Amino acid sequence: MNIWNMLRGHTEQRAADPSWDALANGGNNTTAGAYVDAKSAESISTVYACVQALSESTACLPLHTYRRTDEGYRERADGHWLSRLLERPNEQQTGMEFRESQTAAVLLWGNAYARKEFNGAGEVVSLQPLHPQRVSIVRLDSGRHRYDYTDDNGQLVRLLQDEVLHLRDRTDPGSIVGKSRIAIARETLGLSLSLRAHGAGVFGRGARPASIITNEGQRDLTTEQLASMHSRLTQYASPANAGKTLILPRNMKWQTVGLSNEDAEWIGAMNFSVTEICRLFRVPPILVQTLEQASYNNVNELGQQFVRFSLQRWLTMWEEGISRALLGPIARQRYYAEHAVDGLLRAQPKERSEFYKSGIDAGWLDVEEVRRLENLPQRRVEAVNVPDAS
Template sequence: MKIMDMLRGGKRTETRADDASRNALASGAGGNSNAGAYVDAKSAESISTVYACVQALSESTACLPLHVYQRTAGGDRERADGHWLSRVLDRPNDWQTGMEFRESQTAAMLLHGNAYARKETNGSGEVVALHPMHPNRVTIVRLDNGRYRYDYTDDHGKVLRLLQGEVLHLRDRTEPGSIVGKSRIAIARETIGLSLSLRQHGSAVFGRGARPASIISNEGSRDWTTEELNSIRDRLESYASPANAGKTLLLNKHMKYQTVGLSNEDAEWLTAMQFSVTEVCRIFRVPPTLVAELTHATFSNITELGLQFARFSLQRWLTCWEEAIAHQLLGTVSRGRYYAEHSLEGLLRAQPKERSEFYASGIGAGWLDVAEVRKLENLPARDVT
């Protein structure tokens, strides 16, 4: 056995077919890998490591508090919980909470490269709702004026044409001159395809292979009757009971007991499966420890790996949300006064001893006071009267 042998446009609406094909390619339309497996977002997510990486990033992004702030005249800031933006981020539509909406949209970016939501506005131009649209049903067309149109096909096959300002579009990295995010699944199709082929191979081998845990061979000249063989089998199977664990096994004359271990091919398959876990983690830039791959985890480095996840893996998606909110939901004037920002303190918080030393040095140097420390630690304000 050889285990290792085993990714929308144009200038005018007239070029719609070209636009559609490029959009489909960039957003992760399915295709066959060289390993023979069909790879698209759905099949890729069936791989446990892909699912775990997507969940680690989307869940963490969605669960972090996202607050709207107002810049004050003195250069400081204050929470603006009563602003319409805060309300729509907390409850974007009638069937999703803010956490559910951000989780699903972040997952769409990770799997398809793009996430779309139709903006519903009131008479004042304020966004009152955000309605998610499946990436596979959206085609982006570049218009003569240089702006873009989003064509969305609904559940009934009807095409809804939306202007650029009517859609919240979040995306992964784009090619120069394009606004369509590139799907990581499509870019890494061969890596994902290999993981799928390895899994299919293992399922086939273990599903069809007759592989007992042990073998008893008859090395004598006598043939055993069916009754004698059944008696021997029943006696051997009784040793699977916990009560008989560790007891001495007595065999009849000329009988040889032999355990069946992993073959070299099985060991090679397991090594390849382990390697595929690391490869998928590289695609999403997620530390393997976050997907329960603890081969290289130690007591001293696992905390640092968690901090690296917040600083280097998660930051890209948090910034994507914050900048999209600023430039696609807020107008030019409002953008100068209001902004949305995630609260990362919980993820970046150090151990109690380190926090205590940090606060003590800040209070001692005069740039931090006890009230600010209590606020950072989510403690109630202390009554000094």
């Protein structure tokens, strides 16, 4: 038995994290009558859009590995093993796919786990994602934690704290388990699910025609007359007959059915639920295609606010999680990972040009640095032939 298995087997007088059962988001019924868990919550289009806005944006940003130089500057360390790991964390996923799925797991379950695999030099060479619902955390007597994972065959796999990359949402004091936003806002999401079910039932089973025809005569129509009228009206359902004049028999009156007050209140409640869910994930409604308050002037500002106030938390989670879980105490003093967010924070072309001009005129910026900031190639300097003085 190796040292890892000996340590995994130490379970005397262990105490499970008391917050785990409450926050694992196994699902529960709500006052509105809807069952809410991560899967049902993600079926709400606004929840899905918010999760995608944060996870896609986080995953698509370049994540570089840097080295601190002795002079206090930094330089790209693309040849470092950490850079290769972040680019291809395992054989099945690219770096973008891995970070997108792990970020989405934190947003939905509050936690994301990945098993670290090492080579002989102690470097992490692979990160294998673990489903959050299959992981439980045990606090050991030493104060450290063990991760118990149930694999696809139903076998229990015990992992040490140093073998797991654990990313999490906000935790309670004394706990390392992230709090699920789905579990916290279960009642809000349950109301949204109930409103959706109500609307589907009304339009699926309720008789809500767009218009009606009334008979203001004294005699009822026969079955044959009703069938003939229905056949004539059906012809106007064709796009080819759209806009043509409809001729009704004597004493027949056409009436358009408008939206009832009850339907209008339902639509208003659905719109309010969109705002509530966006507030839960701190995503501007404009990013989930709610454009009521969007204008040409505020779209760019809202995008920059999204980076500063919504996306920054998840970028910092990745950067600090990588430093804590993938780099040793000595290595993290020299190396670190950081996202490149300059492209998302760029101002308009006119404002950028004025900023660059002021920097060049003041002497703290040169043309080549500006070209690098704008992702332009280096200018070619033509060689000048100097005549031979002899």
